[in-house]
Amino acid sequence: xxxxxxxxxxxxxxxxxxxxxxxxxxxxxxxxxxxxxxxxxxxxxxxxxxxxxxxxxxxxxxxxxxxxxxxxxxxxxxxxxxxxxxxxxxxxxxxxxxxxxxxxxxxxxxxxxxxxxxxxxxxxxxxxxxxxxxxxxxxxxxxxxxxxxxxxxxxxxxxxxxxxxxxxxxxxxxxxxxxxxxxxxxxxxxxxxxxx
Amino acid sequence: xxxxxxxxxxxxxxxxxxxxxxxxxxxxxxxxxxxxxxxxxxxxxxxxxxxxxxxxxxxxxxxxxxxxxxxxxxxxxxxxxxxxxxxxxxxxxxxxxxxxxxxxxxxxxxxxxxxxxxxxxxxxxxxxxxxxxxxxxxxxxxxxxxxxxxxxxxxxxxxxxxxxxxxxxxxxxxxxxxxxxxxxxxxxxxxxxxxxxxxxxxxxxxxxxxxxxxxxxxxxxxxxxxxxxxxxxxxxxxxxxxxxxxxxxxxxxxxxxxxxxxxxxxxxxxxxxxxxxxxxxxxxxxxxxxxxxxxxxxxxxxxxxxxxxxxxxxxxxxxxxxxxxxxxxxxxxxxxxxxxxxxxxxxxxxxxxxxxxxxxxxxxxxxxxxxxxxxxxxxxxxxxxxxxxxxxxxxxxxxxxxxxxxxxxxxxxxxxxxxxxxxxxxxxxxxxxxxxxxxxxxxxxxxxxxxxxxxxxxxxxxxxxxxxxxxxxxxxxxxxxxxxxxxxxxxxxxxxxxxxxxxxxxxxxxxxxxxxxxxxxxxxxxxxxxxxxxxxxxxxxxxxxxxxxxxxxxxxxxxxxxxxxxxxxxxxxxxxxxxxxxxxxxxxxxxxxxxx
Numbered sequence: 001x002x003x004x005x006x007x008x009x010x011x012x013x014x015x016x017x018x019x020x021x022x023x024x025x026x027x028x029x030x031x032x033x034x035x036x037x038x039x040x041x042x043x044x045x046x047x048x049x050x051x052x053x054x055x056x057x058x059x060x061x062x063x064x065x066x067x068x069x070x071x072x073x074x075x076x077x078x079x080x081x082x083x084x085x086x087x088x089x090x091x092x093x094x095x096x097x098x099x100x101x102x103x104x105x106x107x108x109x110x111x112x113x114x115x116x117x118x119x120x121x122x123x124x125x126x127x128x129x130x131x132x133x134x135x136x137x138x139x140x141x142x143x144x145x146x147x148x149x150x151x152x153x154x155x156x157x158x159x160x161x162x163x164x165x166x167x168x169x170x171x172x173x174x175x176x177x178x179x180x181x182x183x184x185x186x187x188x189x190x191x192x193x194x195x196x
Numbered sequence: 197x198x199x200x201x202x203x204x205x206x207x208x209x210x211x212x213x214x215x216x217x218x219x220x221x222x223x224x225x226x227x228x229x230x231x232x233x234x235x236x237x238x239x240x241x242x243x244x245x246x247x248x249x250x251x252x253x254x255x256x257x258x259x260x261x262x263x264x265x266x267x268x269x270x271x272x273x274x275x276x277x278x279x280x281x282x283x284x285x286x287x288x289x290x291x292x293x294x295x296x297x298x299x300x301x302x303x304x305x306x307x308x309x310x311x312x313x314x315x316x317x318x319x320x321x322x323x324x325x326x327x328x329x330x331x332x333x334x335x336x337x338x339x340x341x342x343x344x345x346x347x348x349x350x351x352x353x354x355x356x357x358x359x360x361x362x363x364x365x366x367x368x369x370x371x372x373x374x375x376x377x378x379x380x381x382x383x384x385x386x387x388x389x390x391x392x393x394x395x396x397x398x399x400x401x402x403x404x405x406x407x408x409x410x411x412x413x414x415x416x417x418x419x420x421x422x423x424x425x426x427x428x429x430x431x432x433x434x435x436x437x438x439x440x441x442x443x444x445x446x447x448x449x450x451x452x453x454x455x456x457x458x459x460x461x462x463x464x465x466x467x468x469x470x471x472x473x474x475x476x477x478x479x480x481x482x483x484x485x486x487x488x489x490x491x492x493x494x495x496x497x498x499x500x501x502x503x504x505x506x507x508x509x510x511x512x513x514x515x516x517x518x519x520x521x522x523x524x525x526x527x528x529x530x531x532x533x534x535x536x537x538x539x540x541x542x543x544x545x546x547x548x549x550x551x552x553x554x555x556x557x558x559x560x561x562x563x564x565x566x567x568x569x570x571x572x573x574x575x576x577x578x579x580x581x582x583x584x585x586x587x588x589x590x591x592x593x594x595x596x597x598x599x600x601x602x603x604x605x606x607x608x609x610x611x612x613x614x615x616x617x618x619x620x621x622x623x624x625x626x627x628x629x630x631x632x633x634x635x636x637x638x639x640x641x642x643x644x645x646x647x648x649x650x651x652x653x654x655x656x657x658x659x660x661x662x663x664x665x666x667x668x669x670x671x672x673x674x675x676x677x678x679x680x681x682x683x684x685x686x687x688x689x690x691x692x693x694x695x696x697x698x699x700x701x702x703x704x705x706x707x708x709x710x711x712x713x714x715x716x717x718x719x720x721x722x723x724x725x726x727x728x729x730x731x732x733x734x735x736x737x738x739x740x741x742x743x744x745x746x747x748x749x750x751x752x753x754x755x756x757x758x759x760x761x762x763x764x765x766x767x768x769x770x771x772x773x774x775x776x777x778x779x780x781x782x783x784x785x786x787x788x789x790x791x792x
Contacts, residue, residue, distance in 0.1 A: 015539065027363060031201050038329075039201070040362040042305050049753050050539030064441040065329075065362035065434075068509025085534035104765065105537035109756045110577045110748050116532035125529055145768060 006059030008067045009156075012086040013078030014103045015049050018149035023054035025153060025174050029165035030058045038065040049106070051082060074160070076152060078135075079103050080119045087123065095129040097159065097195065099152065101136035131159070131195035138189050144179070147186035154190020199365040204355055207330040207366050208269075208297060209234035211337035215293070216374035217241055217267050219259035221252035223621065224650040225271030226306035227360035228299035232269055233653075236662050240374050243663060247656050248587070248621040249274035253281045253296060257350075260294035261386055263377040265341050269297040272313045273586065277622065279316070285350045286321040287396040288386050289403075292377050293344035295337060296322075297353045299360050302478045303505030308567065308586060310503070312479035317352050317456035321400045323407055324352040324456035325416060326433040330364040336453055338369070339416060343454075347407050352456070356478065358434045358505070408457035416453030419466055422446050428470025430463065430483055430494070434506070439476045441508040442515065458486045467492040474515070478506040541572050543754035544729065544771030546717035547642055548573075549691035551580035552750050552775060553698040554611060560705050564597060566590040566614035566623070569649045569719075570642050573613075577751045581613055588622025590614045595626070595635040602636065609705045613640045616672060617647040617655040624675065630710045631679040638704035638711040642691070643672055644719040652722065676712050691715040694778045720771055732772030732789035736762050740784035747776040747785065764788070
């Protein structure tokens with residue numbers, strides 16, 4: 001927490017990708033590490049396959065729970081096009097972690113819109129700190145596409161240097177019992193993930 | 197106890213439990229839904245869904261009269277439905293403490309408007325309390341119950357989306373016993389006949405003066421002096437958190453938690469002590485109006501937006517303009533644009549079948565929508581209806597709409613569409629009138645056996661209640677028949693059977709006068725339904741597919757055109773509902789997973 005008093009993390013993706021669960025575990029870990037934490041999520045209508053975001057702020061003392069444009073220190077995109085949508089929320093010098101997974105929205109499926117090309121290349125020309133994290137690919141290799149979120153959680157814990165919390169216990173506590181083992185494995189693979 | 201991370205809704209439940217709340221009722225509505233879901237997990241409190249917000253508040257007010265501490269929770273627009281009992285309960289007062297939670301939705305994250313329900317408190321003449329984070333949700337709801345009993349008033353507990361759905365640290369307290377107050381017949385207080393009401397009105401006005409006196413010294417209203425008295429900020433609710441973030445310890449704050457009646461003396465003291473007075477609030481100029489009435493000039497809505505949700509960035513831009521910190525490298529090239537990603541009906545959703553069948557009859561029908569998941573059917577490619585206003589309005593408004601269309605020579609049949617939970621909420625009276633008045637309307641009940649949009653809350657049609665007890669499920673079709681509508685004008689169909697659904701629609705179009713279609717299939721996300729569909733999916737035979745793209749017109753997120761081929765892109769997402777198979781003219785789609 002050198003310099004500024006707080007850190008802002010914005011997790012964005014598509015309804016159903018598990019951004020909220022990831023945020024819950026991350027927030028609890030940060031509480032266990034002794035930080036004041038606020039986490040904000042929007043649910044309801046947005047859950048149904050829409051663009052979703054959850055926001056985590058941590059530090060010595062946190063007031064506002066939500067993160068405005070230009071305020072995120074870390075933007076984590078669970079889906080490629082969502083990185084484009086939420087890019088304006090990243091602060092100058094902030095880090096963008098991007099899973100290059102593609103999920104076509106219905107307007108693209110029906111031909112009313114097109115899915116953007118060269119997203120990673122375009123973003124890398126603009127963002128100073130872009131890290132590509134192929135978490136969905138890793139999750140697929142584990143035979144559990146839904147554990148993409150735990151791969152990303154592992155990667156974030158490493159990136160932020162937050163190893164001090166009992167993350168695996170938290171993962172085990174928050175995920176459904178039958179999916180526990182594969183999620184723990186996903187977390188480990190994420191923590192060891194090399195991001196470029 | 198150790199601090200725990202709770203959402204505002206969870207903390208309200210915790211606080212109500214600690215306050216000895218014995219009866220709670222609600223109708224689900226984002227962002228308030230989780231209050232009752234969480235409160236139901238505690239012992240010694242009877243928690244139930246009412247079929248609408250008015251019923252929920254009346255369950256709570258009855259419990260209060262009977263001597264229990266009682267709570268009702270709803271979203272902001274729900275309070276419009278419950279306004280009738282709220283405005284009269286202000287006159288009657290309470291026996292056991294009565295708290296009414298209103299969860300407002302600035303920014304319309306999940307709502308049809310962003311009304312500011314603080315304005316209800318002066319109208320209803322009831323006390324109002326506003327928390328700004330989860331710990332205040334817990335402590336203020338306890339204070340609200342005490343206040344309710346001490347001043348003989350219902351308390352409006354006003355939250356907003358960011359308070360409801362943000363998690364912050366809470367230190368759980370020790371619950372008190374749900375001590376019941378004795379019930380004594382008191383018609384001079386609770387039987388609001390005109391003679392009683394006239395007397396009660398005077399008493400309420402006196403009560404409000406006493407409450408205001410208390411508000412000046414209540415611990416819910418506090419001054420936080422900063423390192424300077426140059427800038428003083430009057431604020432409440434989530435706006436306080438944004439203001440603190442932007443102005444820090446340098447400014448001074450009058451942080452209001454008891455916001456009706458407003459503390460005139462305290463506001464005067466604060467306003468006179470600072471050089472520049474800001475009023476920072478989301479929504480309407482509720483605090484600002486009072487400050488100006490007291491004769492103080494201030495900066496409020498001229499800089500703080502009236503519309504939308506507030507955040508620290510907006511305040512910073514308004515009060516401390518400087519170059520935006522946003523952006524990355526200088527002279528960076530323009531980025532590609534992200535495609536829109538509106539929420540959609542899930543893969544396998546039964547509503548999709550209904551709208552697909554309706555879409556094939558577009559020339560003969562006009563759809564009227566309502567509030568629920570099926571509201572997503574307004575978007576392309578389904579475009580299933582033309583307007584939706586508020587809960588339960590489809591059936592009733594269709595009576596007038598069909599009349600107007602007929603009078604202008606438009607022969608299309610009006611199809612009014614709502615879900616089972618909305619039908620129980622406020623659709624029934626509209627149906628009664630449609631039948632009774634012989635309206636030329638097809639009333640469609642999309643019965644998916646649950647309140648789906650808010651995350652699967654029980655309806656009067658489910659066989660279990662919120663507390664897990666087995667209860668009598670109310671029969672939708674029997675209710676329809678009870679209106680006296682002849683059976684040949686009532687059809688119950690499976691919306692995933694397009695032929696049968698379409699045939700029922702054709703009958704409705706042909707029939708003059710009222711008709712009812714009950715489109716019945718449980719929500720695909722219900723646990724037992726999802727489990728029964730595991731391992732089922734459809735696949736496209738590329739040899740037979742002729743790229744006619746008919747299957748893309750059902751708007752299913754599982755089927756896509758990728759690299760020049762139509763594919764079931766995600767077999768995990770696909771439930772094998774078979775709707776795409778039914779619209780494919782070439783038989784190119786078949787079941788891939790285990791066949792039902």
